[in-house]
Amino acid sequence: MSRKKGVVYDGEENEEGILEIPPAESLPISTTVSTAPATDLKAIKRCIPAFAVAFSGGFLVSVLDPFQTQLIIAFDLCDCSTNISEILVDNSCYTCRSGETLVAVINLLLFVGAILGCQLTRIFSEYGRVVLLKLIAGFIIPGSLLSALAPTGLTGGWVQIAVGRFVAGIGMGCVCVGCPMYIGEMSPNSIRGKLQTISWVMQSSGSWFAVTLGLAVQNPPGSSDYNFAWFTQNWWRFVVFLPVVISLIALIMLSDVSETPYILLKRGSREAAIAACEDIHVEEDVEKEFEAVVHSVEISRNKKKPLELMRKNREYVHTLLVGACLGFLQNLSGARSLLTSSSRIIVQAGFSARSANFLTFALLGVNVLATVAATFIMDSWGRRKVLIISFTGQALTAIIGAVPFYVSPDADNAVTTVVSLFAFLATYAFGVREREERSDENVNVFT
Template sequence: MQASTYVVKGNLGFEVQNRKGALAGLGGFRNSSPVLFSNLSFVNSNNEKGSSSKVRCGSASVGIGFAKMGIDRVFKSSASSAKYRSVKAQASSGDLEDAVPIKYQGKSSSSVLPYVAVACLGAILFGYHLGVVNGALEYLSADLGIAGNAVLQGWVVSILLAGATVGSFTGGSLADMFGRTKTFQLDAIPLAIGAYLCATAQSVQTMMIGRLLCGIGIGISSALVPLYISEISPTEIRGALGSVNQLFICVGILVALLVGLPLAGNPLWWRTMFGIAIVPSVLLALGMAMCPESPRWLFQQGKIAETEKSIAALFGKERVPEVMNDLRAAVQGSSEPEAGWLDLFSSRYRKVVSVGAALFLFQQLAGINAVVYYSTSVFRSAGITSDVAASALVGASNVLGTAVASSLMDRQGRKSLLTISFSGMAASMLLLSLSFTWEILAPYSGTLAVLGTVLYVL
């Protein structure tokens, strides 16, 4: 007799409860009590049609006669730590055909964290370039001769966002054309050149060109970082890593504000602040040279051998068949045609697009950019001597608020958090405005300004 062993869960006249391995029912024994088991296996004699097979449950075995069966799911036994996934196999003449291999654990989920950390350099640069002008604006304005020109100062600040708009529209297309890692390396070019031009600028025109290039760079990274992280993350930690991009943007803002602390003693320090951004830009390019390409992108390009190599580097060789099956299922399951830009305004998508666009719009109109760019100036006008330090406190609060929101998102729900967040922002802005307009609060304007801003970013 030639025996074959399979690990199964599902529709064989009984049901198996997840995790606890309980046999809930067997064939017609509907009222039978659950039987705990381990190392569940089928032993198939591979004899003539209608042969008998046994289900072994530890020391007990139950004989089941069958000629044709449907097996809906494969699950992990107590000897394996891999998770089960849905499959279907048909058995005729007493045999199981095309049994699906059991999932193996492979590498630890944390094995992708170094690659995620490299990608997050793009998010840090995004936040850094947003916040670096906060403390440096007054000093660079004096150095470049635009101290009294609010319009040019505004252009120096806002041209970054103009470049980011261009970059965000092109980032996805570049990633699809060249791949994720190569696009990261290309993105490092405008980021590094822009930072160098800002650090060495002798005129406001050079400064604006540098800021524009930096904006294009951070715009590309804003589309690329979350895309790459989601495509290389194992499913078991993909949700946790989903908020990493926003968290590291806030970390970048905080670093920019902390780097501005020496400005009071060294007015030319602003050049060093912009020049520091060259370092992570170079590290991003070098780091991506050692990071595996996205398996999903490689699979879409038909590069099967390279896809398997990337999967092995990310998750371990044991999980290559499993992830390849997932990629094939994803491609086969995406039968719905892609929506174009004009389709976003159709009745099918109108409600979702309107809600999403309104959230982003009101978030920006709520004034977060004014806080990121001008909090130092606001605190200075409120009479706070350590204005840059106060801005650093705001940056730390921003990181803290993001971390707390990320941890509460799945437990409290998105809608309730948004309602509380926008209400708190409105109350904080009201407190900040009253501290400057009510004479009775004038003696406390500095403290209230910092308090209102900290509560706002939280």
């Protein structure tokens, strides 16, 4: 068996060279462990870096939404000679279809990066859960820097923003899997669900806070009396830069955090894994939780490949297809796009530019509240019932908002459309909350 440099192996190898982990009953569990309140406080402290990167991931989703017009002007994304829908201000293009399309593509690249990030998480997590969080910050920091420092005086300066969004998107994709995985393995059973919930709420709060900062601009997207003030033109750079600061704080905090018991035991460092369990759990739970970690490691080493499971186990195929289709349909609904371009949509519905940003602020606030409400309802109602309500609500609210406005796009129907957007996003948030079980047994199924 090949051993990693710098890792202490406490297990013994059998004749085949496979590391054998002693059963939990034979392990010398120390009696010096923390009380429940102290353990909970330690768990919260350990999870703060995960909350920080989760906040940054949510922040990235909506950070450009309030600044679409500023980007169009700053990077001269309009061609007045070829676009008949231009609005000119001081002989400069203010808004145009080509510019709006280009900003939408830049936002799209964030999600393209997120898809790649979700896939890379399987590889990154093998190096450790703490390492995974550091890598998330390692993608968000350069991605945000590239976007914030994009030069406006050069032709194609918008390309740097696009590349930055893609790189940061990889980190955002890792957040969706990495944060629940880390929290699930670093928290005691008594508050594991609460900490997982906080992580999801932090993502929603990040999107909300990004739009809140956008309210500081003098003239939101769609304004016909755009003011070329320096603050209005450059405020977006500070806001886009903010995830860099948050991620650096997370990296500093992670420097004092040890690996999870699951990773330590998987590496063969038995004593370190025991010590980590004692630090995480109260005395009466240490032995039981360590047994669960041993069981998880054994399963991961004997786990069959996904294609082999699909060939031999039809129930596995059914479960995999249902989960994949539900996730695909949830995101196909357009809720994620609504988070990145809600201000523009509300303006197109007939509201003033100033009202659009405040309505977007309220819209994302509803998203946070619905996420919190789902945490109290899902366990009592069951995930199946909540998902049915969520999908049904999304379908009905989309029809209620789209049909009247399509038939007669007047002010009254504009109100109906925006109200339906609120209900749509609330029902979406109601059904997307992640599972709270131990992540090494449930989330990372392909390792």
